[in-house]
Amino acid sequence: xxxxxxxxxxxxxxxxxxxxxxxxxxxxxxxxxxxxxxxxxxxxxxxxxxxxxxxxxxxxxxxxxxxxxxxxxxxxxxxxxxxxxxxxxxxxxxxxxxxxxxxxxxxxxxxxxxxxxxxxxxxxxxxxxxxxxxxxxxxxxxxxxxxxxxxxxxxxxxxxxxxxxxxxxxxxxxxxxxxxxxxxxxxxxxxxxxxxxxxxxxxxxxxxxxxxxxxxxxxxxxxxxxxxxxxxxxxxxxxxxxxxxxxxxxxxxxxxxxxxxxxxxxxx
Amino acid sequence: xxxxxxxxxxxxxxxxxxxxxxxxxxxxxxxxxxxxxxxxxxxxxxxxxxxxxxxxxxxxxxxxxxxxxxxxxxxxxxxxxxxxxxxxxxxxxxxxxxxxxxxxxxxxxxxxxxxxxxxxxxxxxxxxxxxxxxxxxxxxxxxxxxxxxxxxxxxxxxxxxxxxxxxxxxxxxxxxxxxxxxxxxxxxxxxxxxxxxxxxxxxxxxxxxxxxxxxxxxxxxxxxxxxxxxxxxxxxxxxxxxxxxxxxxxxx
Numbered sequence: 001x002x003x004x005x006x007x008x009x010x011x012x013x014x015x016x017x018x019x020x021x022x023x024x025x026x027x028x029x030x031x032x033x034x035x036x037x038x039x040x041x042x043x044x045x046x047x048x049x050x051x052x053x054x055x056x057x058x059x060x061x062x063x064x065x066x067x068x069x070x071x072x073x074x075x076x077x078x079x080x081x082x083x084x085x086x087x088x089x090x091x092x093x094x095x096x097x098x099x100x101x102x103x104x105x106x107x108x109x110x111x112x113x114x115x116x117x118x119x120x121x122x123x124x125x126x127x128x129x130x131x132x133x134x135x136x137x138x139x140x141x142x143x144x145x146x147x148x149x150x151x152x153x154x155x156x157x158x159x160x161x162x163x164x165x166x167x168x169x170x171x172x173x174x175x176x177x178x179x180x181x182x183x184x185x186x187x188x189x190x191x192x193x194x195x196x197x198x199x200x201x202x203x204x205x206x207x208x209x210x211x212x213x214x215x216x217x218x219x220x221x222x223x224x225x226x227x228x229x230x231x232x233x234x235x236x237x238x239x240x241x242x243x244x245x246x247x248x249x250x251x252x253x254x255x256x257x258x259x260x261x262x263x264x265x266x267x268x
Numbered sequence: 269x270x271x272x273x274x275x276x277x278x279x280x281x282x283x284x285x286x287x288x289x290x291x292x293x294x295x296x297x298x299x300x301x302x303x304x305x306x307x308x309x310x311x312x313x314x315x316x317x318x319x320x321x322x323x324x325x326x327x328x329x330x331x332x333x334x335x336x337x338x339x340x341x342x343x344x345x346x347x348x349x350x351x352x353x354x355x356x357x358x359x360x361x362x363x364x365x366x367x368x369x370x371x372x373x374x375x376x377x378x379x380x381x382x383x384x385x386x387x388x389x390x391x392x393x394x395x396x397x398x399x400x401x402x403x404x405x406x407x408x409x410x411x412x413x414x415x416x417x418x419x420x421x422x423x424x425x426x427x428x429x430x431x432x433x434x435x436x437x438x439x440x441x442x443x444x445x446x447x448x449x450x451x452x453x454x455x456x457x458x459x460x461x462x463x464x465x466x467x468x469x470x471x472x473x474x475x476x477x478x479x480x481x482x483x484x485x486x487x488x489x490x491x492x493x494x495x496x497x498x499x500x501x502x503x504x505x506x507x508x509x510x511x512x513x514x515x516x517x518x519x520x
Contacts, residue, residue: 051343052342052343052344054342054411057406057407058406075405076405076406077405078404078405080404080406081404082402082404082410082412083412084404084406084407084410085407085410085411085412085415086340086407086411087340087341087342089313089340089472090312090313090475091313091472091473091474091475092472103471124417151406151407152405152406152407152408153335153337153407153408154337154338154339154340154407154408154410155407156315156338156339156340156471156472157335157471160340160471160472161471161472162377162472162473216402216411216412216416217342217344217345217411217412217415217416217417218344218417219344220343220344223342
């Protein structure tokens with residue numbers, strides 16, 4: 001069997017205070033540690049050490065086209081000019097292969113498959129042509145949301161629930177991702193492909209996002225900028241196994257579990 | 269007890285008030301202008317509540333809401349006592365917001381209002397600036413309005429919860445260059461501190477270091493470069509801020 005391509009990556013594993021640098025095989029979700037090849041599922045994962053996790057709403061062309069009529073009606077009145085941002089707070093972060101609590105009374109959640117840029121140094125007023133200089137690497141984010149969150153107010157109740165943001169499994173350095181604006185993103189529910197899109201469809205590509213966001217605020221070293229969730233996010237329910245795949249990075253897996261089963265436990 | 273965080277001669281120090289000045293954790297007494305002030309604690313998740321005073325909601329011509337308006341802020345926005353906040357050159361309306369900031373000390377999940385205050389470790393004053401020119405009707409108010417660098421002053425002190433007998437009866441006041449522009453009382457909050465903790469913890473876990481900015485009363489006015497803005501809350505503190513031109517804009 002031919003060995004698949006490997007890239008270096010930063011891994012956060014439980015019990016290790018420092019990130020571990022290792023080779024990974026993104027296509028197989030395998031890790032080479034101490035010369036031994038292991039499947040990512042055999043390791044005990046932690047969330048990568050990150051600062052603030054920002055997300056960008058309304059950044060896929062297909063989504064913008066679908067919403068165009070709504071943008072001209074109240075309460076929106078006109079399409080957005082600046083990037084529309086939100087924050088996924090710490091209580092939402094979850095490592096690879098952990099359980100996402102599905103709130104009691106919630107039938108299904110939206111799986112928000114996306115690529116996240118890891119910022120490498122404090123970045124303010126970065127010109128588009130210099131944006132790559134402030135990128136340390138990339139990782140995968142599953143920006144989970146309750147359906148029908150609405151666009152007018154910040155959707156905390158939909159997006160900020162405990163465990164609603166799996167991140168990882170690892171960070172792949174910038175130079176190992178030569179074409180971040182043309183990466184296929186896929187979402188799988190119980191091993192069935194339910195969504196496929198590509199970062200080539202971003203309204204603002206990565207460099208434009210960094211320029212437009214740092215025009216008004218500092219992105220700090222360690223912050224994550226999730227570039228946008230594609231249109232038609234698949235729904236998943238308690239009991240489902242969910243995978244988000246970004247080409248060249250790997251696969252981020254989670255299991256959805258009823259909140260009652262996890263309650264009383266400290267979330268990972 | 270009141271605790272602050274300052275930088276004195278390049279060192280980060282814990283401090284407490286002493287006389288007219290501060291006592292550093294190594295015993296030295298210094299004056300307020302000998303130090304650079306940091307926020308009095310390291311904020312974790314920063315939650316901000318909008319339209320939580322009925323009169324302020326009327327001032328902004330907004331109908332009372334059924335669902336509380338809450339938004340999040342990033343660490344870039346936070347600054348300490350006596351910090352300068354840049355005002356973009358091209359805007360017409362940038363305003364302060366004097367707010368009681370509630371600091372969580374103990375994990376809170378599904379906490380009822382009558383038990384909520386036991387999860388509070390202390391209080392401080394927040395001045396949470398907004399640039400209204402940048403308001404758009406998507407996840408409103410969005411980060412370009414509220415999450416600018418230095419837009420959220422916190423301080424000077426973190427005051428122990430035990431020292432605030434009733435967080436639902438505190439006078440708030442803002443002055444701009446010495447003129448009173450904003451007055452209110454926390455009793456006029458639509459959701460008080462206890463109800464806010466109940467609401468937020470009903471869908472997310474609050475943890476030690478999380479802070480809730482509880483909203484501002486009526487009386488927000490535009491501020492300009494050179495203005496001194498003092499936001500003050502009875503028994504909690506007097507937080508001073510300054511408005512500057514945006515240095516990078518001014519340089520171009």
